[in-house]
Every structure is written in structure tokens, then in C-alpha cells.
Amino acid sequence: MDDVMAPPGRALKHVQVREYVRTLVGGSSPGSPAPSERELVQxxxxxxxxxxxxxxALVVEGLLERIPGRGTFVARPRRTASKITGYTEEMTRRGLLAESQTLLARREQAGPGVAxxxxxxxxxxxxHWRRLRRADGVPMCLEDAYLNEVLLPGFxxxxxxxxxxxxxxARGLRPTWAEDSITADKATAEEAGLxxxxxxxxxxxxSRRALCDDKVVEVSRTVYRADRFTLWVQLGQDC
Amino acid sequence: MDDVMAPPGRALKHVQVREYVRTLVGGSSPGSPAPSERELVQxxxxxxxxxxxxxxALVVEGLLERIPGRGTFVARPRRTASKITGYTEEMTRRGLLAESQTLLARREQAGPGVAxxxxxxxxxxxxHWRRLRRADGVPMCLEDAYLNEVLLPGFxxxxxxxxxxxxxxARGLRPTWAEDSITADKATAEEAGLxxxxxxxxxxxxSRRALCDDKVVEVSRTVYRADRFTLWVQLGQDC
DNA sequence: TAGTGGTCTAGACCACTAT
DNA sequence: TAGTGGTCTAGACCACTAG
Known part of the structure; x- marks a missing residue:
């Protein structure tokens, strides 16, 4: 436990209790009872x-579920919406080897659309960063990413x-929100060649426009081979 | 206020306070101060x-934001992930007239994939429900939906x-979670004709598989005209 | 009947912000 | 210095569930 190394007097009590319960029920299956509140008081x-x-905090987080008159129990995991991922993560998740070949990486003046x-x-x-991206050695997509230089000094x-x-x-700019658009089309001659x-x-x-808090951190357009790629999306209410 | 009609002794105090604050800051712009805690105590x-x-409760809900030492303020609205919508809602949202023509609606025995x-x-x-769906009178997509008859008696x-x-x-079965897959392809002769x-x-x-809690309420395959349709998806972290 | 979570009180001290 | 939210105490009564 991390707490061993922390100054003992510093840890907030509700945090101590929370983390104790979290580790206690960590591996338990849904429906397992958590300690009662009065037991933890003792x-x-x-x-x-x-x-x-x-x-x-653990209930809000979705780890626990309270049932009045009965007790507190491990909740069944909520179904989650898709994480916002990039190509590398996504291909790795599919068990494929992601490779990229940079075709272009330079400073440009933003045109009207990109601006x-x-x-x-x-x-x-x-x-402007253009890459040909492969999965297990086979060309999968061609990606043009546009990034705000001010947010990425020295990139x-x-x-x-x-x-x-x-x-x-690494720069604390992981996207927290993204809007994507997806269309079907025919490849141009250049795209087909690559x-x-x-x-x-x-x-x-x-196409993707990805934001971290209120900063636009990525704008990209990607063209995928239809014979090699299916897009998967999970949507969830609430959360 | 609804509270006027409610038995005065029944309303929980924290609910009274919560709803008072909610209506108070209802129309306020982000950053407006909410009453201080001690003011509400009084x-x-x-x-x-x-x-x-x-x-x-209002902080968890995303309506308020606490700033230690300063006060409690109206939070800026969280960016939300896409709602799980069907064709009618989606086209209406885009300002188009959604129409459907039922090509098939019958009871079938589930094949292995649908089952x-x-x-x-x-x-x-x-x-099994097959529809040709139009937007502003023009064919937009062809949808095959498969539904669990047990969940929809008399449908x-x-x-x-x-x-x-x-x-x-209306039956309390609005999807709370959905997994979609999206591919680009060529139309079959039958699809092209329709x-x-x-x-x-x-x-x-x-393709969509939509669940309400843990019940699968819809499985569907839809083919859209690429020249008329772009899919939009918003993704959010946490929520 | 015993145990549980749900609600509620009337205080307290702290770190922080703003004036 | 005054006001704010953050944390915490040591009780209390209630409705509900389970044996």
C-alpha cells in the first residue's frame, strides 16, 4: 500500500477509510458485502x-451500491462508453502491431478550415503531421493531424x-472530449497508392476534433482501407 | 414550485435545500455565485x-462547482457524449423530415447470429422489422431491426x-448502452434498387446492439447512402 | 428484535481567499 | 480580518430488512 510511505498524520481520515474499503473489496465479485458503516466506525x-x-465517494464512483435495510455491496461494473483513443492504442487493443511512417511533419500556417x-x-x-499507419505490416490508414503549436512547444x-x-x-493534454464524423467514400489516386x-x-x-478541457488539442482526418478496418464505438447514457 | 403542493412535513430537508438552490441558480450563467453554505444554514x-x-448532490450532478476559500459557483456545462438515438430522433435533430416505409414486420425464428x-x-x-427510411422524401437508409418478442408483448x-x-x-426500455460497428462498403443490387x-x-x-440495463432490446443493421449521410459521434471521458 | 442505511443536529478547527 | 469551503465529532431518531 502507498500509505505506508506517507506521513501518517497527513492522510485524511475519510481517504484512509475509502482506500481501506477499496482494497478490501477490490477483487470481490458484484454482490459481495462491504463492511457496515458502524463496523468501520469501530x-x-x-x-x-x-x-x-x-x-x-465509492458509491458515486460506481464501486459500491447501498441497499437500505440490508447493507452496502459491491456493485456490478457499469458499462462504459468508449475511451477516446488514438490509432496505436486501438490497434494494440485489437492485438495488432501498430507501426507508423511519417510522411510529413512541419510547421505550417493554418488555413481557414484548420484554424x-x-x-x-x-x-x-x-x-501538420502526416503518417501512413500499418497494422501487422499492412497499410491500414493515412492520417493527417493538425496540432496547436502553442500547446506543444518544441514538439x-x-x-x-x-x-x-x-x-x-505526458503533457497533461489527454483528450477528455471528442467529436468524430465518419463517412464512406472512394480513395483518391494518391490515397490508393499509399x-x-x-x-x-x-x-x-x-475526422476528429479532440479537446482537453476547453483546449482543442487535435484535429485530424484519417482515411482507412474499408477492406481492413471496422470502427467500433460504445455509447453510454449518464456517466 | 412543486413543493407548494407537497405535504409540508414529508419533504426531506436536504431535498428542499437542493431544489431551492437548483431553481435559484437555474438560469444563471457559469461562474455566478450560489448561496454560501452558512447562508443556507440560516x-x-x-x-x-x-x-x-x-x-x-448538485456538485456530483455537474450543476455547481466548489472553490475552497472562495465559494460555490455555477459550473460550466459539461460536454456530453452522444445520446443513444434512433433514426427518427437523429434526422429531426438535423432538421430533416423522417419518414419510414415498412417493408417487412413479422415474427421469425432467430438464426444463430441474431440469437x-x-x-x-x-x-x-x-x-424482424425492415424499413426503408427517407429524409425529406429522399431514400436515406435501409434498416433491419431484430427485437426480443418477450420484451415487447403485442408489439x-x-x-x-x-x-x-x-x-x-414508453415501455421503460430506452437503451442505456449501445455498441455500434461502422464500415464502408458497396451496395448490393437489392440495396441499390431500394x-x-x-x-x-x-x-x-x-450495426447496433442496444441494451437497457442488462437486457438486449435492439439488434439492427442499417445501410446508409454514403452520398447523403455522415455519422456524427461525440465521445466523453468520465461522465 | 437486531442490524442496516437514511437523515439530521450543533457544534468545532483547519487552510485558503479576499479585502 | 472576515468569510469560504473541507474536515470531523458524538451523538440521535427513522424506516426498512432479516432471522
């Missing part, structure tokens, strides 16, 4: 409101990473 | 923990509604 020598504060999408002014400096000088989303993560398919083959076009 | 003559319980997707056994009774006898999702809503496009035109195929 064990930690705290007031009941303190225990309730701890348990409330609007990035919430910038036309002519502002943006990073082009640091050598391009494999995963854009890892880089964003993707190694016949000209005018069917492709899936995927 | 106004309602309750303990501070009761006020905190009320405010906690698995609906969490049924092969041969179980399912409802076929009641005359087919325009919106499946409205019917599900959609009034050239044979082998590019289409967008969209």
Missing part, C-alpha cells in the same frame, strides 16, 4: 459521517513519437 | 451537514410506430 475510531463521506477547427486564427502556426524538435496520444498524455489498394477503392473517412 | 434553519448533502446478439437461443421468436399487433425508440421509451442509387454505390454500414 475499526477506525471515527464518526459515522466520516465513514459515510468515504462510502459516498476554425483548432479555435485559432487563419495564418497562426500549426503542426517537432523532440523527434516524433509513435503515439500522439502518449505525448499528449494504402496499396486499387484506385477508387472504398474507404472509411474519419 | 435561511432553512438546518445543520451545515444537511446543506452540504444538498450541495454535494447470439439478442442473448437468446437459436429458434426463439424474434420480431406487432399494435400497429407499427414511426419511432422504435419512442416505443421502447435506395435509388447505382448498383455498387458506396454505402456506410452501421
Amino acid at each position: 475499526r477506525f475510531g471515527v464518526a459515522r459521517m466520516t465513514v459515510r463521506q468515504a462510502m459516498d 476554425r477547427a483548432l479555435s485559432l486564427t487563419e495564418g497562426d502556426a500549426v503542426i 517537432l524538435q523532440q523527434g516524433m513519437p509513435t503515439s500522439l496520444y502518449d505525448s499528449l498524455d 494504402l496499396e489498394v486499387e484506385p477508387f477503392s472504398v474507404v472509411l473517412r474519419h | 435561511r432553512f434553519g438546518v445543520a451545515r451537514m444537511t446543506v452540504r448533502q444538498a450541495m454535494d 447470439r446478439a439478442l442473448s437468446l437461443t437459436e429458434g426463439d421468436a424474434v420480431i 406487432l399487433q399494435q400497429g407499427m410506430p414511426t419511432s422504435l425508440y419512442d416505443s421502447l421509451d 435506395l435509388e442509387v447505382e448498383p455498387f454505390s458506396v454505402v456506410l454500414r452501421h
Whole structure:
């Protein structure tokens, strides 16, 4: 436990109780009982409101479920909506080897469309990064990403990473919200050549505008080979 | 206020405080201050923990934001993930007139694929509903929906509604979670004829498996004209 | 009847912000 | 210095569930 290393007097009591309960029920199956509130009052020598504060957090989080008159139990995991992922994560999740070949990585002046999408002014400096991306060695898609240079100082000088989303993560800019549009189309001659398919083959076009809090961190357009790629999306209410 | 009609002794105090604050800050813009906790203690003559319980609920809900040392303020609305919608809702949202023509609506025995997707056994009774759907009079997509007859008793006898999702809503079966897959493809000859496009035109195929709690309420396959339809998806973290 | 969560009180001290 | 939210105490009564 991390708590061993922490100054003992510093840890908040409701946090201590919360983390105790979390580790206690960590591996339990849904429906298993959690300790009763009064039991935790005894064990930690705290007031009941303190225990309730701890348990409330776990209930909001979806780990526990209260049943009046019966007790508190491990909740069944909520079905979750899709994480916002990039190509590397997604292909890895599918058990494929993700590789990328940078075709272009440079500073450009934003055109009207890209400027609007990035919430910038036309002519502002943006990073344009074009990659041919493979899965298990076979061309899968061609991606054009546009990034706000102000948010990513020194990005082009640091050598391009494999995963854009890892880089964003490292800078605390992991997208928290994204709007995607998806269409079916035919490949242009250039796209077909790079993707190694016949000209005018069917492709899936995927555009994304990704935000971290209120900052637009990525605008991208990706064209996928339709014969190799299916897009999966999970949607959830609430949360 | 609803409270006027409610038995005065019945309303829980933290609910009274919560709803008072909700209506008070209802129309306010983000950043507006909410009453301080001690001010509400005075106004309602309750303990501070009761006020905190009320405010906690509004914070979890995303309406309020606490800033230690400063006060409690109206939060900026969270960006939300896409609602799970059907065709009628989606087209209406886009300002188009949604119309449907039922091509088939009957009881069938589930084949292996549909049975698995609906969490049924092969041969179980399912409802198969095929519709040609128009937007502003022009064919937009062809949809095959498969429904669990046990969850929708008398569905076929009641005359087919325009919106499946409205019917599900009315029965308390509005989907809370959905998994979609999206691919690009070419239309079959039959599809092309119904959609009034050239044979082998590019289409967008969209499959959905929608659940309400743990019940599979809809399994569908839809083929959209690529020249008329773009799919939009919003993704959010947490929620 | 004993145990559970739900609600509620009337205080207290703390760190932080703003003036 | 005054006001705010964050944390915490040591009780209390209620409705409900289960044996």
C-alpha cells in the first residue's frame, strides 16, 4: 500500500477509510458485502459521517451500491462508453502491431478550415503531421493531424513519437472530449497508392476534433482501407 | 414550485435545500455565485451537514462547482457524449423530415447470429422489422431491426410506430448502452434498387446492439447512402 | 428484535481567499 | 480580518430488512 510511505498524520481520515474499503473489496465479485458503516466506525475510531463521506465517494464512483435495510455491496461494473483513443492504442487493443511512417511533419500556417477547427486564427502556426499507419505490416490508414503549436512547444524538435496520444498524455493534454464524423467514400489516386489498394477503392473517412478541457488539442482526418478496418464505438447514457 | 403542493412535513430537508438552490441558480450563467453554505444554514434553519448533502448532490450532478476559500459557483456545462438515438430522433435533430416505409414486420425464428446478439437461443421468436427510411422524401437508409418478442408483448399487433425508440421509451426500455460497428462498403443490387442509387454505390454500414440495463432490446443493421449521410459521434471521458 | 442505511443536529478547527 | 469551503465529532431518531 502507498500509505505506508506517507506521513501518517497527513492522510485524511475519510481517504484512509475509502482506500481501506477499496482494497478490501477490490477483487470481490458484484454482490459481495462491504463492511457496515458502524463496523468501520469501530475499526477506525471515527464518526459515522466520516465513514459515510468515504462510502459516498465509492458509491458515486460506481464501486459500491447501498441497499437500505440490508447493507452496502459491491456493485456490478457499469458499462462504459468508449475511451477516446488514438490509432496505436486501438490497434494494440485489437492485438495488432501498430507501426507508423511519417510522411510529413512541419510547421505550417493554418488555413481557414484548420484554424476554425483548432479555435485559432487563419495564418497562426500549426503542426501538420502526416503518417501512413500499418497494422501487422499492412497499410491500414493515412492520417493527417493538425496540432496547436502553442500547446506543444518544441514538439517537432523532440523527434516524433509513435503515439500522439502518449505525448499528449505526458503533457497533461489527454483528450477528455471528442467529436468524430465518419463517412464512406472512394480513395483518391494518391490515397490508393499509399494504402496499396486499387484506385477508387472504398474507404472509411474519419475526422476528429479532440479537446482537453476547453483546449482543442487535435484535429485530424484519417482515411482507412474499408477492406481492413471496422470502427467500433460504445455509447453510454449518464456517466 | 412543486413543493407548494407537497405535504409540508414529508419533504426531506436536504431535498428542499437542493431544489431551492437548483431553481435559484437555474438560469444563471457559469461562474455566478450560489448561496454560501452558512447562508443556507440560516435561511432553512438546518445543520451545515444537511446543506452540504444538498450541495454535494448538485456538485456530483455537474450543476455547481466548489472553490475552497472562495465559494460555490455555477459550473460550466459539461460536454456530453452522444445520446443513444434512433433514426427518427437523429434526422429531426438535423432538421430533416423522417419518414419510414415498412417493408417487412413479422415474427421469425432467430438464426444463430441474431440469437447470439439478442442473448437468446437459436429458434426463439424474434420480431424482424425492415424499413426503408427517407429524409425529406429522399431514400436515406435501409434498416433491419431484430427485437426480443418477450420484451415487447403485442408489439406487432399494435400497429407499427414511426419511432422504435419512442416505443421502447414508453415501455421503460430506452437503451442505456449501445455498441455500434461502422464500415464502408458497396451496395448490393437489392440495396441499390431500394435506395435509388447505382448498383455498387458506396454505402456506410452501421450495426447496433442496444441494451437497457442488462437486457438486449435492439439488434439492427442499417445501410446508409454514403452520398447523403455522415455519422456524427461525440465521445466523453468520465461522465 | 437486531442490524442496516437514511437523515439530521450543533457544534468545532483547519487552510485558503479576499479585502 | 472576515468569510469560504473541507474536515470531523458524538451523538440521535427513522424506516426498512432479516432471522
